[in-house]
Amino acid sequence: MTNLFSDPERALLDAILAELIPANPDRRIPNASEAETADYLANQALANAGFQEQIRAFLSRAQSLAGEVNTDFVRQLETELPEEFSAVLTETYKGYYSRPDIRAKVGVGAHPIHPDGYPVARETPEFMDQLTAPVRARGPIYRDPTGPGGLNNGK
């Protein structure tokens, strides 16, 4: 965990993250705060001065807003600081979904994906014959101006 943010800043950011990507308790999917996305954002800010400037401006404005962090609070930030908000949102999505455990919870298998990948059964030739039968039954659908049958070859 990095120390880029003060404790109050971190608490505020976590509250905003929980609004950006809420949890699904029924499926035990954590919100973006519980998934420690703030750590990812801090690392990104440390690596990218431009993003650090944006998230600092974002947090500074958030600190100046009154009231609890809820949807309206975050919507106000989005309206007032569209560029900074967009940058924070993009990095939040990246940080949250780059976690293998999160991918698994939204229906995508755990990783690393190579060399394992996913087992996908190949359709049998009989199944494909059956599925393509209506397509084959129509005959050729191409025009062939330079082929042996000329234009009529495909129609």
Next chain:
Amino acid sequence: MANEPVDVLIVGAGASGAAIAWSLLETRMRILCLEQGDHLADKDFPSRREDYELARYGEFSCDPNVRNLKQDYPINSKDSCITPVNWNGVGGSTINFLGHWPRLRPSDFRTRSLDGVGEDWPVDYHTLAPFYDMNDAVTGVSGLGGNPAYPDYTPALPPIPIGKLGQTLAKGCNELGWHWWPSDVSILSQDHDGRQKCVNAGTCDLGCAAGAKGGTNFTYWPMLENAGVELRTNSRVREILIDEDTGFATGVLYHGADGQLHEQKAELVIVACNGVGTPRLLLNSKSKLFPDGLANRSGMVGKNLMFHPLTGVSGVFDEPMKGHEGPMACSILSQEFYESDPARGFARGYGLHSGRSTTPMTYALGGYGIDNPIPWGAEHREIMDTVYPYLAGFTVVAEDLPEEHNCVTLDPELTDSDGIPAPKITYKLGDNTRAMLKHGEARAAEILMAAGAKRVLTKGTDDVWWRAGWHQMGTCRMGNDPETSVVNGWGRSHDVKNLFIVDGSIFATAGAVNPTSTIQALALYVGDSIKTNIATLFD
């Protein structure tokens, strides 16, 4: 610094450079390939990393302006609704392409004669057919024979599984009586030629660490290097040199791995830098003989830029479609609306490509090639839990027509890290293309509903995908008339008789399919023509 002269100098180690090098191997000429990038080491494929998706937005983005790596050159796309994407390195854009492998169709080579638009090619489908076959054999192609959208041919390997998503969409097409077929792919459905079959990881755009995808880094180049073709990496060509007396190319100037400018002499120069890189190089190769750029007496170098503009339509189904399991771009392809029908209000046609789903991060950020994140908050949760896993969709791939105002020029200010002027793209969608995309969206929605979708999602705007500039064609087009084309019917410059071009820039028209199989078939055809005409090559 000068190097020992070679017989054949190829600029670019991507799809076409590799193919023509292979074709010319049997001549025993000394072949050198200069490549601005490097080999990609096995450990560097992002698909082996836990956080592999992040690479899609950083060092492995398809967009060189995002990657901004040393070997990349910037592209000014401010005057375009589509930005070119690529990879610079051994394998070129076959490193991060998706391996969809349809051929052009016979009518694609005769659009002027048949439909009164575009240009007829100086070659035809049947001339290229043996070279398609030859290239498929080297590359390893999976698919199903008997596709009624083409003259008969059969891929060597059985099709990749089309999966639940493909089966569902196929049934929708069948319900409407419309064409569909399992996609031909340059992805192995079985272990083949020492390479491992596809593991259905769905990370084709991040380089195939398994080697199942037919990038030339896995197909042609290992053979070529074993056979003695010299591949000089980290070598960026600045300019093609010309003998002002004879009008022949004498070689190139290039920036080497040592940071120095070198001269490399050659008897034959072959340019294989794709539809943006090739006109950039020619336009930057000015001389008294060619003040407007090399091989540009027609004025056509850089003109007639064609992409395949894309838009997408998705359906939400009752059951999970498991769209992330399998190669990204390849499940089924409908060519029901490929040929012209005057009743539709536009010329030529389009394909409906059923890609598979993107991964969660990419979907949340708006989709592949799009920067438009999905909503945040409760709506985000709702979409990711109840929409994303249930999606299947089509990409409408439209045939672009050649228009001179769509072009590649040299940017007056922007340069790469070696100070070489960067390409500037000027491109806008034609009315024909817009009408085609709109028609395609509506037909895709019909299939999705016929397949059982609960609802259909369209983006509701006329915008096309921003990072859709994979297929860069037409900017040095081939033709019989030196007044209106840059190279002849076998890739030789009309103006410089020892200069050949073999990449997508020589396409006369674009068709509505992924071009790589045709690019490589053409390169093999050009190679064959060089061998056939070797005694009188420079006459």
